[in-house]
Amino acid sequence: MKQNQNLREDEQKFRIIFDNSIEGLILWNEANQIVDINGSAEKIFGLPKDRLLGQSLLDLFNQVGEKKQEIINHIEQVTKKGEQYSTIVIKWNDGRLRHFDYSTKRGILEGLNLTVIIDVTEKADMQEQLRKSERLNIIGELAAGIAHEIRNPMTALKGFIQLLEPSIRAEHSMYYDVITSELARIDSIINEFLILAKPQEIRFTEKDICQIMRETVDLLSAQAVLYNVQFSTFYEDFLPSIFCEPNQLKKVFINLIKNAIEVMPSGGTITIKINQFDDQFIQISIRDTGIGIPKEKLNKLGEPFYTTKETGNGLGLMVSYRIIEEHNGYIHVESEEGIGTIFKIVLPYRHES
Structure with a gap:
């Protein structure tokens, strides 16, 4: 009787740990069918538990990206060695790439295997x-x-x-x-x-980032007219001033906006937005309606002498990355072929040495 009670208590403890783990947990049987899955795993895959139970582990990964062969290889190693650690990169339906570490232990319970998956x-x-x-x-x-x-x-x-x-x-x-x-x-x-x-010997002062952008847009308006390009600007009200070197930031804005103009030889719109991002940062986004950049080339932007333009040398974007880095910020690029590209610059309110 006491043994049964202890068993039930152990099962309850296991259930509490399983359900509340911050890591995604998947229990599956020797037929590769999902027997149980916790809330963290549901969030990772964006699918409800009742839809996943009974499904093949291979189908689970195949719903979010063509990765069946990698999972097959993982399962084969689990069968041979009893455990296996792997990494996988999945392209989500919205185009984002997500990186996962996952490990599997065979026979964690009778006839059941446990896979732990972490979004890294x-x-x-x-x-x-x-x-x-x-x-x-x-x-x-x-x-x-x-x-x-x-x-x-x-x-x-x-x-x-x-x-x-x-x-x-x-x-x-x-x-x-x-x-x-x-x-x-x-x-x-x-x-x-x-x-x-x-790093340049530059003096940081408190400036209005919107004013710096306005001056940049005014400077490039004549060139935009020649290319039949229009500006659409949205500046959030009551943004705090930031500590920066205004001429250096203006150089970054000029580089990015000129690039945006040149990728739209037949005309188009450049949308510039400045808004608060999180509690300590300001985000500046510059979006064009050009031809876009292929996914495989996005990660190379900012590398030495890498450019997507026929007459470019890649130095302008490298300099831009360097300047933003000196301001303790970063640049994030998103693009879709045939639709356009958006450069997002994130800067802190205050510059720390």
């Missing part, structure tokens, strides 16, 4: 940001050496070209203009290299 998407995103930051630091070190090596002869070239200007004949003036404009372009690239090379 946020951790994976942070690791990707760290890798991108490390790549920026490496290219920054290379950029410092390249920029200084090029700048010295550049200074001499610019000086001698200016000395030659009075003696240049009228029929050769076009050559002079091409040379000076190309030298100016090289100088601009060198300056961007130097921004990448090291």
Whole structure:
């Protein structure tokens, strides 16, 4: 009698632990059918328990992404070794990629196996940001050496070209203009290299982020007209001022808006929104209605010399990432081919050293 009571108590304890675990738990039998699933697993898959019970474990993952073979391999290893740890990346129906760690123990109860699944998407995103930051630091070190090596002869070239200007004949003036404009372009690239090379000595002041964006939009309005592009702006009222270097942020906004204009050669709309994000951040989003960026190329944005434009060099976006990083913020990009791209910049109210 006491043994039965102890058994019931153990079952109740197991049920409490199972139901309230913050990790997704799935109990399944030797026929790969789901016998039980807890609330955390329901949230992970976005499906109710009554719809999942009795389903095959393979079908569960197949509903959110074509990952049947990976699950088959996982189950085979469980059968051989009794347990297995795996990771999986699933593309959800809304296009988002989600990362999961999951492990299975065979025979946790008689005829039953237990799979524990954890959503590690946020951790994976942070690791990707760290890798991108490390790549920026490496290219920054290379950029410092390249920029200084090029700048010295550049200074001499610019000086001698200016000395030659009075003696240049009228029929050769076009050559002079091409040379000076190309030298100016090289100088601009060198300056961007130097921004990448090291954090700039900049002074942070308290500024209205909406005013900085207004000035940027005014600056680029003429170029937008040439491309038949219209601006649509939404600035949330009563936003707090942020500590920033306004000229540096303006450079980021110019880079992103110019890119948005250039990906819509036949015209379109650029939607700019500034709003409070969470309790300590402001979000600036810049959306275009261009051709969009393929999913496989999104993660490469901001990498050294990577660009989706035929005439681009990738430095503008690299510089933008660097500047936002120096402001303790981050840039998140979403895109859908044929619909457009949105750059989201998240900045804290206050800059911490």
